[in-house]
Amino acid sequence: MDERAALDLVGGLVGRAGDDAAVVDGTVVTTDMLHESTDFPAGTTRYTAGWRAVGASLSDVAAMGATATAAVAVYGAPAFDAAELEAFLSGARDVCERVDAEYVGGDLDGHDEFTVASTALGEIDDPVTRSGANAGDVVCVTGGLGRSAAALRAFDAGDVDRANELFQFTPRVAAGRALAPYATAMMDSSDGLARSLHQLAAASDCTVDVDEAAVPAVDAVADYATDDADAREMTVFFGEDFELVCTLPERDVAAARDACPVDLTVVGDVAAAAADAGGDAAVTAGGDALPDRGFTHGD
Numbered sequence: 001m002d003e004r005a006a007l008d009l010v011g012g013l014v015g016r017a018g019d020d021a022a023v024v025d026g027t028v029v030t031t032d033m034l035h036e037s038t039d040f041p042a043g044t045t046r047y048t049a050g051w052r053a054v055g056a057s058l059s060d061v062a063a064m065g066a067t068a069t070a071a072v073a074v075y076g077a078p079a080f081d082a083a084e085l086e087a088f089l090s091g092a093r094d095v096c097e098r099v100d101a102e103y104v105g106g107d108l109d110g111h112d113e114f115t116v117a118s119t120a121l122g123e124i125d126d127p128v129t130r131s132g133a134n135a136g137d138v139v140c141v142t143g144g145l146g147r148s149a150a151a152l153r154a155f156d157a158g159d160v161d162r163a164n165e166l167f168q169f170t171p172r173v174a175a176g177r178a179l180a181p182y183a184t185a186m187m188d189s190s191d192g193l194a195r196s197l198h199q200l201a202a203a204s205d206c207t208v209d210v211d212e213a214a215v216p217a218v219d220a221v222a223d224y225a226t227d228d229a230d231a232r233e234m235t236v237f238f239g240e241d242f243e244l245v246c247t248l249p250e251r252d253v254a255a256a257r258d259a260c261p262v263d264l265t266v267v268g269d270v271a272a273a274a275a276d277a278g279g280d281a282a283v284t285a286g287g288d289a290l291p292d293r294g295f296t297h298g299d
Contacts, residue, residue, distance in 0.1 A: 192294025
C-alpha cells in the first residue's frame with residue numbers, strides 16, 4: 001500500500017479527515033513526520049531541519065486561514081549531539097517567531113535515522129476547507145513555486161548555503177489569514193500544484209483548468225532548470241513548496257491581492273460541478289489533462 005492508498009483508507013475510516021488540518025471547537029491541530037532519508041538531503045543543517053519540520057506543520061495551519069499559536073516536535077536520532085540539538089531548536093523557534101507563534105517543547109527519542117514529528121496549533125472560527133470551490137471561481141497561488149526543487153538541485157551541486165536558505169521557507173500564515181475572508185477553498189501546495197488541484201477539485205466536486213504560462217516560479221528555478229520542460233517539472237509537479245493554493249470569486253481578486261502580504265497570482269479557473277469527470281479529466285491545462293502527479297513520501 002502506497003501513501004495515497006493509505007490516506008484513502010484513513011479518509012474512509014475517519015470522517016473528519018481530508019483537509020490540511022483538523023479543527024476542533026475552533027482549535028486547529030496538525031502533525032507531520034519528516035525523515036533524514038526522504039526529507040533532509042546531505043548538507044541540510046539541523047537549524048534548517050528544525051525550521052522546515054515545524055514550518056511544514058505551520059503551513060497546514062495557514063491553509064485553514066487560521067492564526068498560528070504554538071508548535072511542538074519530537075526529535076529522534078541515533079545519538080544526541082548538543083550542538084545539533086541546539087541548532088534544531090533554534091530553527092524551530094525562529095520559524096515560529098516568523099509567524100507570531102511560539103515553540104513550546106516536545107520530546108526526544110532514540111531512532112535509527114534522524115526523524116522529526118512536529119505538531120502545530122492554531123485558532124480559527126470559520127476555517128477554509130478544500131471543499132468550497134464554486135463554478136466561476138478563479139484559482140490562485142501565493143508566492144512562487146519551485147523553491148524546494150531548486151533547493152535539491154543546489155544540494156546536489158554542492159551549493160549547500162543556498163540550498164539551506166531555500167529550504168527555510170516562510171509559512172504563509174499571514175497570507176492565509178488575509179485570504180480567508182475571500183477564499184472559497186484553500187490548501188497548501190506541499191504535494192505539488194498539480195496534485196493539490198486534483199485534491200481540491202475532488203473535494204469540491206468541480207473541474208479546474210490551469211494556465212501553466214501564468215504559474216509563478218521563484219528565481220532559483222531559472223538557475224537550476226535545464227530547459228522549459230524541466231522548469232515545468234520543478235514548478236507544477238515537484239511540490240514541497242508550502243505556498244497556498246486557493247479559489248475565490250473573480251470579483252474579489254483585487255481586494256484579496258491588496259490584503260495579501262505576498263504576491264497572489266491567478267493561475268486558472270473553476271468550471272461547473274463535475275461528478276462524472278474522473279481521473280485526469282478533473283484538472284486540465286489549456287484543455288489537456290494535467291496528470292495527478294506530485295510529491296509522495298517515500299519516493
